[in-house]
Amino acid sequence: MARELAEMMKAGVFRALLVTFITCLLLSCSEKQSVDTVAVAKAEVPIDGAELYKQYCIACHAEGPGHPGTMRLGIRLGEDKAVLTKRTDLQAVYVKTIVRQGILLMPPFRPSEISDAELEALAEYLSTITKT
């Protein structure tokens, strides 16, 4: 295999493929894409529990495979308690403690990431989502 590749290299096949690939990328860029420069933007964090959940929690705690938090909670507490937004037993004070202190594989979140005010909103959301 290595010898075959070396021969192809000598024959310039790879170089031709590479040039084609790069050319196609460039063409795709120039033909399809805007030339605008996006204005300065701030990654603003709204004080909205549902939005905060999407921003900070959902990547690990969404329903289904591929979400390490959901997987761990399913193992530890059972599948009926695996998905945070389907829990009926979450208390706001518990949510706040876990976020600041971490648990099992979950590292804690710093006040520079989630402010105390944001944490209040997030805890309120998770402790009431199934009750509303």
Added chain:
Amino acid sequence: MSDKALPESLTLEQFESAVAELREILGQDRVYTDDINELRAYRDVYATTKDELHMPSAAIAPESVEEIQKILAVARKYVVPLWTISTGKNFAYGGPAPRKAGYVVLDLKRMNRIIEVNEKYGYAVVEPGVSYFDLYNYLQAKKSKLWIDPAAPGWGSVLGNLTEHGAGYTPYGDHFLMNCGMQVVLADGSVVETGMGSASTSNTAHLHKYGHGPAVEGLFTQSNFGIVTKIGIWLMPEPPGYRPYMVTFPKEEDLYQITEVVAPLRLNMLIPNAATTVGLIWDACQRVTKKQYYLGKGPAPPSALKKIAEDLNIGMWNFYGALYGPPPLMDNNWKILEEAFRSIPGAKFYFEGDRPDDPAWKYRAQLMQGIPNMAEFSIMNWVGSGAHIDFAPRSPATGEDAMKQFTTIRDRAHEYGFDYIGEFLVGWRELLDVFMLVFDRTDDEERQRAHECFGKLIEDHAKLGYGEYRAHLDFMDQIAATYSWNDGALWKMHHRIKDALDPQGVLSPGKMGIWPESLRK
């Protein structure tokens, strides 16, 4: 208050005076000193050593370069060691925790502006607090045709990962290679723009990497010579086509031939992205735990691994790659790749739609397409209260080197009672080996054992001639000592630069084994 960790050279009164001045700059809300309610979140929860060794005295969160300059004036006045972090998610290497107890963490998470996205030229300019999720969501909202290249955990910092020499899985996977333009605040408070950005009339700060004079960006990566406050990073234009694929291999010893086959394909860019060969347990952790297959002590035996492979329809090694480009080009390239992989007996091929219930396939396909996620953290579910530190040596991309590294690490891990959980990537010309040393962090004895195992691995690889590219806080000095050619000339040079740029040693003392003169042994 008597147990409060403090900077080594400060009395409690001096520390409190420094904190008072920091509060004048940042207000009450962005200076954190409460050990329980605020600073416990600055622990490295995956460390193999005790929390007290890395307990900060305080953390501060500036929102601008001007605030950093004012903070530096206070740090120089009191000689306060500042430990800089970006999003603080550098887990396996220390997370947000400082090198030593008593440091003040300079937490740049709140500097989170996406300053520019240039659609025409394909780049972004971001501050340290911007995560892969932030940048991805921003581009999606703007309907941008640019991809990001995320590290496996999407909550990581775009800037932080780049300055740590991190990698991703699209063709733009060598992150530092994609850097173009950098802003750095030096210890004396002066602000430097590198490369073309330093020309007063430049409009190519993020297009041309070098400019006139030395290219200095590398000096500010994996170092403590300055505080990087802004980077330009090239983004890949969305290609006209994308096809992920997976090839499984049944035997451990197949790693030799996989590496031999993949290396020339990668070198010649027929495989344009990080060519990743993933070990069985790494993939299996997405769906199963160790307890489901083995309840004994020590590493899971071969019989358990064989059963997992059968149940999950995966190999002892699982290769992930992707084709990018117009369909005719992908068709043409695949013919060459397929023939190459078929030369290895037992190879099985999978494409989009073949593994609908396999989260390992899904997250790999996402990463190679620039879609950030957190799926890889499922590896910590392999054991009960999982944590990990990562051992990451580099070698030539040959089958012999791959097998030597694999067997050395596997045997040492087994000796200490741990499973081999690893992957190999052909970066371009080199082999990137990542061994995830997963342990139960609630078990003190196991943590200690993991610590000893890691130290042995560094020794083993130094003897074999392999160096590591990155290190956990607790192993930075040990690994730095292996870069010893010519009586340690490189680290002597680092120390001369450190002393020149930061004579008081206030910036991240000990980062990567670079210490200010006052703290050198």
